[in-house]
Amino acid sequence: xxxxxxxxxxxxxxSLGSNCLPAIQLERNGxxxxxxxxxxxxxxxxxxxxxxxxxxxxxxxYKPHLQSLGILNDFVLIQDNRYQVIVVHDFPVSNNDxxxxxxxxxxxxxVTRRIQRLYQYMERSDRLLFIxxxxxxxxxxxxxxxxxxxxxxxxxxLIVNHENVGTLSPLHWPLVYGTAFALPKNNxxxxxxDAHWKTLLQGVKIVPSRKFTN
Numbered sequence: 001x002x003x004x005x006x007x008x009x010x011x012x013x014x015s016l017g018s019n020c021l022p023a024i025q026l027e028r029n030g031x032x033x034x035x036x037x038x039x040x041x042x043x044x045x046x047x048x049x050x051x052x053x054x055x056x057x058x059x060x061x062y063k064p065h066l067q068s069l070g071i072l073n074d075f076v077l078i079q080d081n082r083y084q085v086i087v088v089h090d091f092p093v094s095n096n097d098x099x100x101x102x103x104x105x106x107x108x109x110x111v112t113r114r115i116q117r118l119y120q121y122m123e124r125s126d127r128l129l130f131i132x133x134x135x136x137x138x139x140x141x142x143x144x145x146x147x148x149x150x151x152x153x154x155x156x157x158l159i160v161n162h163e164n165v166g167t168l169s170p171l172h173w174p175l176v177y178g179t180a181f182a183l184p185k186n187n188x189x190x191x192x193x194d195a196h197w198k199t200l201l202q203g204v205k206i207v208p209s210r211k212f213t214n
Contacts, residue, residue, distance in 0.1 A: 007203025011125040016132040017043035025197040037114040042086035046139035057115045068098040127154040168196040
């Protein structure tokens, strides 16, 4: 199965999208210690995420680049058109509408703190685990190259895709710093794959460090 390749001790496990699922699974498996910049956002386009990391999130959520996509589940969906990221859960209709984003200053302040913490961890950690879902092999190779240019010490990139498979299945990709797996997609991916996520993450442990601020 080769899930043991991502086992071991890490200072943090960080979600890189492509949606809320990695953050949810980290929470369910007791591995989520803080919120990353895009934990609760929709970020389907891996090249845009690579650009975002490369640019240190420069002009991320810059207001002239934003547009409303409508309302879903009592939240106004706001898209960053430069980086193709959709803010899903930060503009509640109780305080915002499609034309007036009253939560904007609070959201930007919150995300800025999370960005600063991300780069602090990449600079100071002994070992980090990054997780991203639903990514092509070529994009995963480019993503790990970009991470290599920012992470000072060790890291592992875990790719989890949803494909036409019956169970947790390794993907034999030529990743240098990571591993890739496929999970069944013909089910409720938000709940029905919990046992497979547990298998992937059961060997992962968080080792706190005093190098970081909360």
